[in-house]
Amino acid sequence: MIKACLLLIAGGIAAQHSRVAPESDLCLFAFVASFLLLISLRTRPAGWLLLGATLFVVAGVRITDKHLDAMFAGDSLLTQVRVVDFPRRSGAAVLMQIAPLDDRRLPPLVRVAWYDAPARPSIGDVWELEVRLKRPRGDSNPGLFDFEAWLFRQRINATGYVVNGTRNRLLATRRATRVDLLRLDFVAAARDAARTAESGAVTAAVGVGVRQAITREQWQRYARTGTSHLMAISGLHIGLAATAAGLLSSLVLGVMRVGTGQYVTAIIIAAAVACAYAVISGLAVPAQRAALMLVIAGITVIRRRQIDAFRILALAAAGIFVTQPVATMAPGYHLSFAAVALLLWLAVRKAQQPLATGPTLRIVNGARQLVAMQVFLLFGLMPLTALFFQRIAFLAVPTNLLAVPLFSIVTVPCTLAGLALLKVWAPAADVLLGLAAHSIDILEKLITQLLRLPVTAGRVAKIEGVIWLVLFLPALWALLPRGWPGRRVALLAVPLLLMQSPARPAANCVDAHVLDVGQGLAIVLQTANTAIAYDTGASFRNGGSMAERVVVPFLQSRGIEHIDQLIVSHADNDHSGGVELIDAELRVAQMLLGEPLRAPAPLGAPCRAGDSWQADGVRFRLLHPPATARLSGNNASCVLLVSTGRHQLLLTGDIEVAAERDLLRRRALRAVDVVVVPHHGSLTSSSAAFVQQLKPRVAIVSAGFANRWGLPKEIVIDRWAAVGSTILNTAEAGAVSLSLCADGGIRKLRSDRDERRRFWHASSEQVGQ
Known part of the structure; x- marks a missing residue:
């Protein structure tokens, strides 16, 4: 049974990598074929895999078929x-x-x-x-x-x-619906009962699964301390609700002297309450998992059959997959079931050990088991947390040792009781929700203090090559029994994960990444030992920036924590909107500016034509603006020429025709291999003489999809195409990456949207203008 459930889910996960959705006739054929394969024992594994893949694809196609015309x-x-x-x-x-x-x-x-x-x-x-x-x-x-x-x-x-x-x-x-109105009233009551907005938001999340009011800063704190799971309604919440319902119903039935079926009735009521609370909580995957496991366990008890907990867990995982195949795409699905599987595995191991005798030994042994459980979960879940979130939260053990008992004894019981009494005894509900909120305030203070420690979390860069094998070693340390040969060697995987970084360019080579930042520009250049950021993308009026959403996470995924040069072509928001964040998040050695930035942005040195430097056999030279010029706006943009031997890459910012003419007049330009098209392909730039002089093999446009300015303009694209350039637009191609080397020119020209395309990703034609 467990094998069948796992194969079914594995088929669905495999189907997530499908680039094209099959036709409906092929899906029907796959359904029939999978059931035929299930008939024979020899072909049954293939049948489960095919059935899982078909279920996912059909569910996905049903979603995409309903997209906006x-x-x-x-x-x-x-x-x-x-x-x-x-x-x-x-x-x-x-x-x-x-x-x-x-x-x-x-x-x-x-x-x-x-x-x-x-x-x-x-x-x-x-x-x-x-x-x-x-x-x-x-x-x-x-x-x-x-x-x-x-x-x-x-x-x-x-x-x-x-x-x-x-x-x-x-x-x-x-x-x-009545359920949503109840959730709405609870959110209001939780907000009113709390002393702070933060605790009110968490109370709403713990009680009815409404997490929209939790701030970005709160989520960052919880991620760094490994306490994000406490904000999700899961086994603790569902289990307490079901236990309370079962005990209360059993007590009432006992007072009523209902002898026959009292036990069965109590189980049914407990299961019904678990399902009802899962619905009230918004039916997130952890809540569904807990409710479904309780229902399956209840059925087996009523029918007086024995079934081990691992089978119940596998059936719950398969049940959620069958009803919601796309749920397997969410990190929460995998983390929820993996955490429970680890706890069950730990329970099996502990059951085989002799029980401690004497109250003192039992207390000491219980404390040791709590610590062991948190360490076990940290290492057991490390492959998934590193894969999904590129982070290892070292503070998870001490924080959860304090936070989990607090939530289990105070926060969750008070929240559930407040929810139960909300419509029947509002003053009591208000007191209970206030207690829950106060416990959350205590947790916030605890987290604040712990985050002052010098080591809180480790960041994991993008995983490539043999590191995929290293990724799973910490889980092996958790799963293997003590005394297993070489078990402790698996712990060496932790520093290896933290120290590893994606392969860097060879000497005399530069990697260039023109990131997909919508209507703006952000480029990362990397040599064997240095990193340069050219522009940062825009900031938004609704808060945040492309630097926060794209540039900084990309740099961190590449293992880059130090920027040798941050070049801001000019002061327009779509080029400079993330300067402050990058300066705060990363170590920036030098900042070069085409024009001064508005306060409170950091100060930097001006770009001056003729300035140059070299790193790892790659030469960087500023071509514009001239040191004596007094320019502002687009024509003040820093123009950077990157050379590897005879091969060159030109970054142009937003220069317009006047700056292009000046560059041509000063004979600063010659043919290049790659150019980032000036001003996003606007008519103000890319003059015929400028294009003819450069004649690049590749011309890259950084533009937002269906932007209101209609960039890049068709006439501009035609000019670049006329000189034989291959044109890539980030609006259609996503981020464009390439390597430029002295001994071979352009290598590894890649479009991220093409590389990661799946059948649910819309093409440019599908999205419409």
């Missing part, structure tokens, strides 16, 4: 919608999920941003809104978060924004 992409649509999830504020914007009411132009589920909203929308509100939508699409950068995959597994069929104006109006409130 491309003919409506970019149009302003006035429609009536209902808010179907708790909105989340992000800076000046409110992010919310809406479902249309009787409007066939719109898909079933849409995610929109409403900037400067006149009112705070709430779940259950009915609005008439003017929206502008597109099919799901996200940035595409090597090794970084796949937003489009997240939209896919959330079953979101379109994204966009609300067009501000007088046409937007609220039509009704509280038009939600």
Whole structure:
């Protein structure tokens, strides 16, 4: 049974790598074939694998088939919608999920941003809104978060924004299900009972799974201390609710002297409460897993059959996969089941050990087991946490040793009791929720103190090559019994994981990455021992920046913690919006500026034509602006020429025709191998003489998809194509990466969107203009 469940899930995970969805006839054939394979014992494993793959693909195609029709992409649509999830504020914007009411132009589920909203929308509100939508699409950068995959597994069929104006109006409130209204009331009660906004947000998450109010800074603290799992409703919450329901029902039935079936009735009530609470909590994967395991265990007890816990866990994992195949794409699915499997494995090992005698020995032994459990989970889950989050939280052991008992004894029981009493005894519920919030305040203070320690978490760079084998060694240390030969050697994997970094370029070579940062520019250059960042992308009015979302995570994934030069071509936001963050997050040795930046951005030296330096056989030379010039705006952009022998790469910022003419007049240019097209392909740049002089083999445009300026302009693209250039646009190709070497020119020219394409990723034609 366990083998069948694992093979079924493995088939679904394998199907996640499919680049093209098969036709419906082929899916039907695969279904029939899988059931035929299941008939024979010899072919049964293949049947389970094929069935799992087919289930995932069919579920995925059903989601993509409901995406926004491309003919409506970019149009302003006035429609009536209902808010179907708790909105989340992000800076000046409110992010919310809406479902249309009787409007066939719109898909079933849409995610929109409403900037400067006149009112705070709430779940259950009915609005008439003017929206502008597109099919799901996200940035595409090597090794970084796949937003489009997240939209896919959330079953979101379109994204966009609300067009501000007088046409937007609220039509009704509280038009939600009874469950959602209960969650809404609980969130309000938790907020009112808490002393701080942070504890109120966590109480809402612990009680009913509403996590939208937890701030980005809170999530970062929880990630660094390994306590993020406490914010998810899982076995602890479901188990306490079911236990309380079972005990209370058993007590009531005992008082009523219901002899026959009392035990069975109590089990049924406990299972029903577990399922009900899972629904109230939003049906996240950990809650589903806990409820499903309780139901399966209850059925086996009622039927007086024995089934080990590992089989129950496998059945729960397979059950969730069959009903929601795309759930296997979420890190939470794998972490939830892996954590329970590890705890069960630990329990089996502990059961084989002799029990301690005497109260003192039992207390000491219990304390040791609590510490051992946290260490066991840290190492056992290390492969998954390193793979999904590129982080090892060393503070997880001491923090959880204090936080888990606090949550188990105070936070969760008080929260559940407050939820149960919310509609029947509001004053008591308020007191209980206040106690829960106070315990969370204590946890926040504890985390703050622990984060002051010199070592809190280790970052894991992108995993390549033999490091994939090293990744799983810490789990082997946790799983193997004591005394196993070479067991302790597996611990050496931890420093190896932290010290490893992706392969660096050879001498006389430079790696260039033109990142996908929407309508902006951010480039990373790397030699054997140095790293240069050229521009940082934009910052957003709703908070955050492309540096936070793309540039810094990319640098960290490459194992880069030190920037030798940060070159900011000029002061426009789409080029300089992330300077402060990069300066704060990474060690920047030197900053070069095309023009002064607005405070509070850090100061830097001016770019001056003629300045040059060399690193690892690669020469870097600034061509513009001239030291004596007094330029501002686009024509102040730093122009950088990167040379490896006879092969060259030119970075142009946003220079316009005037700067291009100056470069030509000074004879600063010659033919190059690669050019980043100036000013995102605008008509203000890429003059015919400039293009003719460069004649690059590859011309790269950094532009946002379907941007409002219509860049790059077709006439500009035609000019570059006319001189024989291969043109790559980040709006369509995602991040563009290449290596330029003295002995071979361009190597490894890659488009990230093409390399990581899956069948749910939209092509440019599908998304529409």
